[in-house]
Amino acid sequence: MIPIRRIAYACALTLVALVVQAAPALAQEAPDALVKRVSQEALDIIRTDPKVQSGDKSHIRDLIEAKIAPHFDMERMTALAVGRGWRQATPEQKKRLADEFKTLLIRTYSNALDQYRDQTLRYLPLRTDANATDVTVRTEVIRPGQQPVGIDYSMEKTPTGWKAYDVIVGGVSLVTNYRDEFTQQIQQGGIDSLIKALETKNAAPVPAK
Amino acid sequence: MKTLFHDDDAVMRRRAPVRAAIALLATLAMSGCALGPARDDPFEPVNRVSYEVHQVVDGRIVKPIAQAYVDYTPKPVRQAVTNFFGNIDDMFSFVNDVLQGKPEKAGHDLGRVITNTGFGLLGLIDIASDAGIPKGGEDFGQTFGVWGIAQGPYLFIPLFGPTTVRDGSGWLIRAYASPIAHIDDAPTRGALIALNVIDLRASALSAESLVNQAALDRYAFIRRAYLQRRRYLVYDGHPPPLKEDEE
Numbered sequence: 001m002i003p004i005r006r007i008a009y010a011c012a013l014t015l016v017a018l019v020v021q022a023a024p025a026l027a028q029e030a031p032d033a034l035v036k037r038v039s040q041e042a043l044d045i046i047r048t049d050p051k052v053q054s055g056d057k058s059h060i061r062d063l064i065e066a067k068i069a070p071h072f073d074m075e076r077m078t079a080l081a082v083g084r085g086w087r088q089a090t091p092e093q094k095k096r097l098a099d100e101f102k103t104l105l106i107r108t109y110s111n112a113l114d115q116y117r118d119q120t121l122r123y124l125p126l127r128t129d130a131n132a133t134d135v136t137v138r139t140e141v142i143r144p145g146q147q148p149v150g151i152d153y154s155m156e157k158t159p160t161g162w163k164a165y166d167v168i169v170g171g172v173s174l175v176t177n178y179r180d181e182f183t184q185q186i187q188q189g190g191i192d193s194l195i196k197a198l199e200t201k202n203a204a205p206v207p208a209k
Numbered sequence: 210m211k212t213l214f215h216d217d218d219a220v221m222r223r224r225a226p227v228r229a230a231i232a233l234l235a236t237l238a239m240s241g242c243a244l245g246p247a248r249d250d251p252f253e254p255v256n257r258v259s260y261e262v263h264q265v266v267d268g269r270i271v272k273p274i275a276q277a278y279v280d281y282t283p284k285p286v287r288q289a290v291t292n293f294f295g296n297i298d299d300m301f302s303f304v305n306d307v308l309q310g311k312p313e314k315a316g317h318d319l320g321r322v323i324t325n326t327g328f329g330l331l332g333l334i335d336i337a338s339d340a341g342i343p344k345g346g347e348d349f350g351q352t353f354g355v356w357g358i359a360q361g362p363y364l365f366i367p368l369f370g371p372t373t374v375r376d377g378s379g380w381l382i383r384a385y386a387s388p389i390a391h392i393d394d395a396p397t398r399g400a401l402i403a404l405n406v407i408d409l410r411a412s413a414l415s416a417e418s419l420v421n422q423a424a425l426d427r428y429a430f431i432r433r434a435y436l437q438r439r440r441y442l443v444y445d446g447h448p449p450p451l452k453e454d455e456e
Contacts, residue, residue: 108423115415147344150446171441171448172434180429197425206422 031155031162032126035137038071039121046117057206060110069106073156073163074098077105080166081178082194085186093191100198105174111206119143121151133157249363249436256365260428263367267410271368275410289333290408295344296325296332301383305347309355314345346442349379354443363432371435 029037045067046052051059078098079086089097124138134156140148154166166175185194250256279287299321306315321337321344329336338344353375354360361374372380384390389405392398424430440448 104423108419111422112415112419146338147346170438171446172437177430177433177437178425180433181424181426184429185425201425 029161030126031135031153031157032123032137034071034162035139035153035155035164036123038068039123039139041067043116043121046113052113057110060113061106064106064110064113069102071162071164073158073165074102076156076163076165077101077175080175082182082186083179085183085191085194089191093195096195097191097198100195100202101178103202104198107202107206116141122148135162249360250432251362252364256363256432257428259365259367263365263370266367271406271410272414275407275414278407279411279414287408287411290404291412292325292329292335293332294405294408295335296322296329297387297389298346298348299325299344300388301349301386302345302347305349305352306345308352309347311345311347314347317342318345318347348376349382350376350439351379351443353379354439360436360439363436365428365432371431373436373439376439 045063049059049063052063075094075098078094078101081101082089082097086094120142122140122142124140126135126137128135134154137153137155139151139153141151142148149170150168151170152168153164154168155162155164166173168174182194185197299318303315303318303322306312306318321342324337324340324342325332325335328334350373358375360376364372364374364377366372366377369377389398389401392401420427420430420434
């Protein structure tokens with residue numbers, strides 16, 4: 001009995017050691033390296049995937065869901081977008097808001113994706129100390145004959161790696177840009193009316209040009 | 210002054226609308242404190258009407274022309290048009306670089322104007338960008354911002370779009386000073402102004418379809434995007450964080 005117990009104990013110990021070692025290794029991917037890796041993966045897919053090229057919307061949405069969305073902290077993004085009203089929301093309302101907001105963002109940017117095909121990204125050096133837990137990763141879209149457009153990612157360190165909680169394109173925060181609309185909706189009809197408005201928007205067909 | 214305070218009926222009648230107006234303004238000012246957006250957009254009800262008017266006129270006239278322009282004009286031609294007006298932008302950017310005390314940007318913009326005007330067929334070809342000289346992108350509205358002038362109320366003007374009192378004033382200065390405004394031949398001048406409008410409108414087509422998909426309330430979405438963008442430009446891409454961001 002004793003040897004078996006010892007073996008089991010040793011196995012468990014090894015397993016714990018592996019997990020403990022592996023977890024920081026995953027989490028330690030630096031925020032700028034993460035942005036670069038995910039952006040390059042996305043650009044490669046946009047340029048090579050035939051289904052993306054032919055404009056298969058549901059395929060594009062699945063890809064964003066699988067490849068890009070996991071690197072975002074949707075709850076924090078939604079809290080930022082909602083502003084003051086977030087504290088009044090119940091956990092159930094928070095979850096529904098975050099789900100609907102995520103759907104809205106994915107629908108929006110899956111349609112905008114084809115505009116990035118011919119563009120190159122420049123990654124600006126990260127200016128921060130090694131212990132920082134909140135950083136801004138700066139990138140630029142280089143467009144021939146035009147001014148570059150800055151894309152900045154506000155990122156936070158979490159137990160499961162760095163996560164983005166805001167994206168700022170040319171100075172416009174994709175998250176806080178919703179603050180006015182969401183605040184107004186909550187003032188007029190409460191949090192449930194905002195959830196309903198988001199559901200209606202997400203259920204509507206994608207508007208034509 | 211004292212006579213005004215005599216309880217005379219006629220005076221009371223004359224003063225009543227004034228009191229009502231003061232009460233209304235006080236209410237508006239108080240609601241302005243309660244509602245975030247109202248601080249930037251005190252004329253929101255009027256602006257929303259302007260926005261609706263704009264949607265109709267733009268949707269029926271300007272946008273179809275811009276769309277047809279994109280659909281039927283070869284891309285190199287459209288690029289040349291964009292470059293031509295971009296060269297005028299660079300001239301004004303140079304003036305504003307100087308007004309803001311930014312010698313490096315001023316050097317770039319002046320170099321761009323000389324290169325593109327002299328060797329790029331009056332700006333039709335953007336040789337300077339190919340040579341890697343960056344555009345300054347400064348304008349009078351940004352200069353006023355750098356000088357510490359407040360943006361003033363947000364305005365939505367039909368066929369012009371979103372602006373503020375500060376940015377709109379800057380735009381008026383530019384409109385009067387532009388070389389196009391000083392062309393004597395009226396048909397040429399008119400044609401160039403029309404082409405400028407179509408070029409600008411065409412460049413906004415893709416952003417517009419994004420806003421349509423993104424926004425619950427397009428008016429509010431455009432307003433916030435415009436104000437964020439202009440603040441970012443005034444601070445040359447490094448705006449200080451807003452206090453309320455983390456609420």
